[in-house]
Amino acid sequence: MASKPGLLIDWPWQKLGNMKYVVLVPGLVHSVRSFVTKEERERDITVLFILPILLWRLLHSQLWISLARYQTSKSKHRIVDKGIEFEQVDRERNWDDQVILSGILTYVVVMYLPGSARMPxxxxxxxxxxxxxxxxxxxxxxxxFHRALHHHFLYSRYHSHHHSSIVTEPITAVIHPFAELMVYFLLFAIPILSMLFTETASVGVMVGYVTYIDFMNYMGHCNFELVPKWVFNIFPFLKYLMYTPSFHSLHHTQFRTNYSLFMPIYDYIYGTMDKSTDKLYEDSLMGRKETPDVVHLIHPTTLQSFYHLPPAIASLASEPYSSRWYLSMLWPIPYGFMLFTSIIGSTITVERNIFDKLKLQTWAIPRFSFHYLSSSQKDTINSLIERAIFEAESEGVKVLSLGLLNQGEQFNGNGELYLHKHPNLKIRIVDGSSLAVAVVLHNIPEGTKQVLLRGNMSKVVCAIVKNLCERGIQVGVVCKDNFDKLKLRIPTELWINLLISTSYTQKVWLVGDGELSEKEQRRAPEGTHFIPCSQFPPKKVVRNKDCIYYTTPAMLIPKALQNVYSCENWLPRRVMSAWRVAGIVHALEGWDTHECGDIMLDTQKVWLASLSHGFLPMLDHPLI
Structure with missing residues (x-):
């Protein structure tokens, strides 16, 4: 929002929310109806091109979003080395409004302007x-007009909304108040209307011009330099006719220079070219070598979760993961991603964060949860994880934390497989189990005397049970096999607090891996606390007993942790899983030991270290 909002800043369909695309329906229906009802010689096929063109513009925008987010996470060619936050993502959520407006105007032009029908x-x-x-x-x-927008009167009422984003993303290019964007549309309409009135219009040129505007707009705001220097060496005059991302980035940091649209010639003519333009271009093109200190290794969970990765759909990535019906129709895209990454045989960098002087990255293994459950995929995935460890080691990464199923006990022994194969690794491998145990223990309500354990056994579950038994808290186990396994992994003197229970009367349930059935949840007493002790949350089905469902083990992150603009799976904003936090704390403390396999650090020591670095418990935020 502009600092002093002026007239016509809101979009007419703003109150429609996600239903705003219905404003295109009248034009679409009218165009299809006119095509179908007219005789063959009078039909205008031009009207049928409008919807595909709008879809192409949406796809074009999404491709730039994904490319820019991937490049600014991994590339050394970043221009402004700062982060973005959720506030910017929310402000730029309506980037598709300009596509809707262009659709409405196109339908009007095709219907009422002479020369627009039956274009070649x-x-x-x-x-x-x-x-x-x-x-x-x-x-x-x-x-x-752009210079006028930087006058205090217009800037405070309109253009300041666009300049709220110092660190730009491609879609920052189209984030303007309604009135301001209408002026831009009038400017871009000059060539289009001129072609129509002179009967020189064609579908190809129309689409090409709109694509050119989108391409240059998004390129100028992508925040990484991609225009090679040889272009200007071979064609020196292009410096006046084509801007670069670093050229326009200076406009967002200096404000009073580099006003041109796509051609810097007018900044040269009127003396508003920033003096540091050439140097910033060369520096950005050369780039800066950056080595992450910590890498967190994840993987997409479901096919739909692919769209919640930071380089995918920005608005979805900024919210906790939830299933959406329309994403089911796009299932070929995640499979295409998996196939492409299988060919290049590498992980994908999906996020980059900064915590004081610590540089953090998140890498994704290009496999989904169902692949980890397939025995035929076990060796392939372990090879990908092993390759990621070697890559991180070669780059000088200090700590690599294993997220989700990358540390499965049955899969690779909580990461112990990699230590057995490569005992001389300098990088520290962390499974985060100690902090996960600490978080679960601090989530258990005070005064609890009994808990019920559901789900499969794991390193984390066994450590939690051992700690609870030491406190004199009774642990009820439903499954006889799990009861026997626990007796083998805790001291015999603690067996007194371990019992088989099928009554489901306990009001604190610890939920490990494995399905927690709806039938079982409905047997839970009123006010039961469901506390996950695995990386995946139980499906919430009980809604009429005031039951409390906790998040998977996680902590609130400190304000000093920057460039956080996406949610980690199903967790709320600015919340990180205990496994991810553990890797960060491990590096901050400089601990020179692995935490994987049977190795566990002192739970209390890890907990206090996390608090000392500003990570906070979610005691006031228990609900999923």
Whole structure:
């Protein structure tokens, strides 16, 4: 929102929320109806191109979002080396409004303007006219309008909304108040209307011009330099006709320079070219070598979770994961991602964070949860994890933490497999089990005398049970096999507090891996606390007994942890899983030991270390 909002800053369909695309329905219905009802010689196929063009523009935008987020997480060519936060993601959530507006205007033009009907696919004279009009009136008028927007009166009422993003993403390019964007549309309409009135219009040139505007807009705001220097060495005059991401990035940091749209020639003519433009371009192109200190290794869970990864759909990544029906129709895309990454045989960098002087990255193994449950995929996935460890080791990473099923006990022995194969690793491998145990123990309500254990056995579960038995808290186990396994893993003097229970009367349930059935949950007493002690949450089904469902073991992160703009799986904003936090704390404390296999650190020591670095318990935020 602008600092002093002016007139017409809100979009007309703003109150429709996610239903805003219905405003395109009248135009779509009218165009299809006119095509179907008219005789063959009068039909205008042009109207059928509008919807595919709008879909192409949405896809084009998404491709730039994914590319920019991936590059700024891993690439050394970042221009502004700062982070973005959830506030910016929320402010830029309506980036598709300009696509909707263009759709409405296109339907109106096709229906009512002469020359728009039955356009040919291509006309060279229309292309020449568009180039000349864009280089002249469009770029010239934009330059002076843009300078006017930086006058205090207009800036505070309109343009400050766009400049709220110092660190830009591609879609920052189209984040403007409604009135401001309408002026831009009028400017870009000059070549389009001129082609229509001179009967030189064609579908190809129209689509090409709109794609050019989108491409240059998104490139200028992508925050990494990608224009190679040889382009300007071979064609020196292009420096006046084509800007670079670093050119426009300076406008967002300096404000009073580099006003041009896509062609810097007008900044050269009127003396507003920033003096540091060339140096920033060369520095950004050269890049800076950066080695992460900590890497957290994850994987997508379900097919839909692919869209919640930070480089995917920005709005979804900024919210806790939840299933959405429309994503089910896009299942080929996650499979395509998996196939592509299988060919290149590597992990994907999906996020980059900064915590004081500590540099953090999140890497994703290109496999889904159901692959980890398949015995045929076991060797392949372990090879990918092993390769990620070697890559991190070669880059000088200090700590690699294993997230989700990358540390499965039946899969690789909580990471012990890699230590057995490579005992001389300098990088420290952390499974985070000690902090996960500490978080679960601190979630158990005061005064608890009995707990019920559900789910499969794991390293974390056994450590929790041992600690509870030491406190004199009775642990009821439903499954006889799990009861026998626990007796083998805790001292005999603690067996007195371990019992088989099928009454389901306990009001604190510890939920490990494995399905917690709806039938069992309905047998829980009123007010039961369901506390996960695994990396996956139980499915919530009881809604009428005031039951409390906790998140999986996690902690609130400190404000000093920056560039956090996505949610970790199903966790709320600015909350990290205990396994991920454990790797960060391990590096902060400089602990020179692995934590994997049967190795566990002192639970209380890890807990206090986490608190000392600003991580906070979620005692006031128990609900999923």
């Amino acid at each position: 696919l291509w006309k060279w004279n229309g292309l020449v006219l568009t180039i000349l009009l864009h280089m002249g009136p469009v770029e010239f008028l934009y330059y002076w």
